[in-house]
Amino acid sequence: MDLVTLWRAVGPAELEQVAAAGWRAWPAADLRATLSRTAAATVARQRYVPAEGAGFVTTFDVPRRFLDRYPVSDGEYRIPAGDVPALNAQLAGAIVEMSDYRAPVPDDQLDPALPAAWRAYLAGPSWLRRGWLDTGCYLWLYPPGEAAELLDAWGEPSVAAHPGIAIIGGDGSREHLALDLRVDPPPVLMVEITSAGWEGTVCQATDVASFLARVEAGTFDFTWE
Structure with missing residues (x-):
């Protein structure tokens, strides 16, 4: 299977939802994910840490055939909330927390x-x-x-x-x-x-x-x- 590795920055509340779903599903809301770990880390550190006290970088794999229906802009995919259940059904393995950043x-x-x-x-x-x-x-x-x-x-x-x-x-x-x-x-x-x-x-x-x-x-x- 041809898989694409995506990275997503999240705050504590969303991470709790992912954990509650057994690390196998995203909440049903508009979802942005990037092809770059560095870009996701920047969002986690510059957006979520100041706003929520902590920011996390997660990663997950999705079949390329699923992503091909969505345009990619500056290395980022945007999945509408209505399509997130279909995305969850296509996840190849678990969502993984890769980095945890904290406030001063x-x-x-x-x-x-x-x-x-x-x-x-x-x-x-x-x-x-x-x-x-x-x-x-x-x-x-x-x-x-x-x-x-x-x-x-x-x-x-x-x-x-x-x-x-x-x-x-x-x-x-x-x-x-x-x-x-x-x-x-x-x-x-x-x-x-x-x-x-x-x-x-x-x-x-x-x-x-x-x-x-x-x-x-x-x-x-x-x-x-």
């Missing part, structure tokens, strides 16, 4: 001890909360409050074994991304949840600014050794 973290929640580049990123117009990068890497970034909760859950012995630690993200599983704040600039290190100390970590970037540049470009991937 308030200044009073940003620890001055954190690197300026990290604080600036979280305080910027939108930041990547979690998602799949172009490298195939799944990345999860943590606001300060959530990072503090993770450190508390990690336990005092593990925290004590990593003096100067600040957690900023992870892979959604057993690996954390952490900063060693004893170093200036602090490197971004991968720390496994059973790590016995800094000597067992793996460097992911020499500093936060270079790490974030790769995240925004979609080129970051975990280095395992």
Whole structure:
């Protein structure tokens, strides 16, 4: 089957509707979808994040023969609400959430001890909360409050074994991304949840600014050794 991959930016309310439908159907409203992930990310970050506090990029596959009945303008398809049930019947697989972007973290929640580049990123117009990068890497970034909760859950012995630690993200599983704040600039290190100390970590970037540049470009991937 000849499939076309489409991308669509949505806000929290529409994403909840898609999730409630088992990730197999769009709500019956006019639907716009683009051939460009970058274009969808721009809409998510510039339209939905300011308006709704979060914006999401989704992707789905549709047979080309279905789309051929609709004109495409600047890489975008517009499906009338009355045709959306037919579109849903043609979906080849599930709708997938690829990226989650969030509104700025308030200044009073940003620890001055954190690197300026990290604080600036979280305080910027939108930041990547979690998602799949172009490298195939799944990345999860943590606001300060959530990072503090993770450190508390990690336990005092593990925290004590990593003096100067600040957690900023992870892979959604057993690996954390952490900063060693004893170093200036602090490197971004991968720390496994059973790590016995800094000597067992793996460097992911020499500093936060270079790490974030790769995240925004979609080129970051975990280095395992």
